[in-house]
Amino acid sequence: MRYISFILGQLARNSRHGWASQVMTLFTVSLSVLIFSFFFLIYTNMQKASSRLGNELRLIVYLEQEVPAAFRQEFKKKITDFDRVEKIAFISKEEAFARLTRQLGQESDVLEDLDPSFLPYSVEIFPSNNLKSLARIKDFSDYLGSLPGAVKVQYGQEWIERFGYFISLLRIIVLLSGALLILTSVFMVSYTIRLTLESRQEELEILRFLGATDRYIRGPVMVEGFLLGLFGAFSGLLSLFFLFQWIKNHFSGPVFMNLFELSFLPLANIGTIFLISLLLCSSGSLISIRKYLKV
Amino acid sequence: MTSDTAPPIDTALIDIVKVTKTYPPDIMALDEVSLAVGHGEMIFLTGVSGAGKTTLLKLLCFLESPTMGLIEMDKKDISKLSGHALQKMRQHIGVAYQDFRLLSKQTVYQNIALAMEVRYENPKKIKQRVLELLANLGLADKIHTPTSKLSRGEQQRVSIARACANKPPLILADEPTGNLDPAATSLVMDLFNRLHEEGTTIIIATHDQAIWQKSSHRIVNLENGKLQEIIKVNFDL
Known part of the structure; x- marks a missing residue:
């Protein structure tokens, strides 16, 4: 003391x-x-x-045509051969149109004159990786783009890359x-x-x-x-x-x-x-x- | 009748054996000095300026080390003391330096209290002791004065008060009355005598004959660094 x-x-x-x-x-x-x-x-x-x-990240693969139900399991296997994924969802043209309508909300009336099947078929893939493996996601995207019937892969690449660099x-x-x-x-x-x-x-x-x-x-x-x-x-x-x-x-x-x-x-x-x-x-x-x- | 004589070696508090101190280039301040100082003894170290009195005191309070020889304090070779042991030993020696070594910006009270504060003494005890010492030395009215504002005589008394504050077993005083008038000298000597009666060992280096002529204590004379003689004085002088 x-x-x-x-x-x-x-x-x-x-x-x-x-x-x-x-x-x-x-x-x-x-x-x-x-x-x-x-x-x-x-x-x-x-x-x-x-x-x-990262948790909300999803890659969307736009397809030329719908994957028949019989081939879906094989298609999924091709995807999971490359990397582990949380979920794979096949989106029909109708479902895509319904989603777009929901997203537009009150302005959905702009879609009224359009054919509900104008949107392409797509597959949504939710990877288990997060943004830390940005390079891996890019590789994954390239791989998905090479799958038969794939037209385009989208995941906000530019934005995610910038975020990663930041x-x-x-x-x-x-x-x-x-x-x-x-x-x-x-x-x-x-x-x-x-x-x-x-x-x-x-x-x-x-x-x-x-x-x-x-x-x-x-x-x-x-x-x-x-x-x-x-x-x-x-x-x-x-x-x-x-x-x-x-x-x-x-x-x-x-x-x-x-x-x-x-x-x-x-x-x-x-x-x-x-x-x-x-x-x-x-x-x-x-x-x-x-x-x-x-x- | 004679005064104290040199103590038997086994009761000595300080034992100085053939101590030599030289300063560069080849100035011999002390030349094979041997001296034993007993527990509770009071001795006067006399000699003209430059005789080696201050050097001997500096060796005893660890400010310097001997070039040759041995100094034992309480049968401990002081050259081997270091760290905590040295600090503890210093706490048991009160030194009144010739140059006072006071803190000029601090008050009389703070300067004296410092010696007790380093021992973590109770603040009440410190205050009581400082007031007592100031009363004994005629400085009670200067308690809150910074030491830079004091006369040399007053500074000298503050330095003496600080040396006595802890009632240490050994007090070394270097020319303690050098700046004092007879009245102040008498106060200082009364204080030393009281402490001596309580059992304190006191070594006073002085060339002021007035303070040792009437004393009954042992007087050791130094001349050119050599211990010349031990004078025994009559009690009734």
Whole structure:
């Protein structure tokens, strides 16, 4: 208890001497946490969206003519020979027309003068793979296109490819912002602690003569780094939460946001970010102690 | 009648055996000095400036190491002390430095309390002890004054108060009255005498004859780094 009160007293004393550099460091750590967690938040949401889209992904093979019932099993086997699928559905011209009517809703009257059999026969294939295996889906699509009677294969190829590339780009940005978080936290905290130690050189020397233990001298310095990490992570994540709320309130709408059900970082991720920030800032503190504080 | 004599070696708190200290290039500050200081003994280390008094005290408080020879404290070779053992040993030695070594921006109270804080003493106990010391040394009204605002004599007394704060078993005082007037000198010596009576071992390096002439304690004289003589003084002088 006495040790804790001593540490708090020492921290208050250090803050009075070097509050400007401590505030700057806190700001930098918070900003780094915010940048990293912001991209991480987008990345996790995109991953979720990707997984959702993956589950809903279907490849439609348009056929020249309907596959007779006797050959359907063989046709299915040809498909499953290439890859595992969740479901295969044969769509007749009538069913396709009925679907289109349903999709058009109130505007379905545009179809009134059209022949209900103007749409082609098709087969819907729901693969068990998701978007992570984009190359595999492309191969699958090529394979389906080579099946006898297949005219065209459709699965929103261009859109899915772009989405895949965007996720890859996000992954790189998350890694880069993670590196930024590491560099700024470790170096800024290390630098601030160094300034603190330099401003206390005279005092530290006297403390050594008085027999101050390693724990007595190093304790407050370690705690300072730890607290910078804690408050840095807290303010960074709090800012992210407000930013998230703002985005949700201002960008949610029938087109854009309904595609992605935006959600905040799960508790486990928040805890991990806290832990990483604490570890990085404590490491920065430790580096300075090892380098500049010979007890 | 004579004062204390050198203690038998088995009761010595400090045992200095043929200690030599040279500074580059070849300045010999101490030359094969041997001295035993008993538990609870008070001795005066005398000699002119440059005789080696400060060097000897620096060796005893681990600020420097001897070039040759052995120093034992409580039968432990102090050259082998390091880390936690050294820190603990330092906590048991109160040192009043000739250059005071005070924190200039901190108050008198904070400077004295620091010696007790490193031992995690109870804040109430620290306050009580600091107030007591300041009263003893005539500095009660300076308690919240930063030490940079004090006169040299006052700074010296703060340094002495800090050395005595923990009631350590050993106090080393380097010219403790060098900047003091007779009244302040008397306060300081009264404090030392009281601590000595309570069993503290005290070594005072001084060239101020006034403080040891009337003393009944052992006086060790250093001259050009050599231990010249051990003078025994009459009690009733």
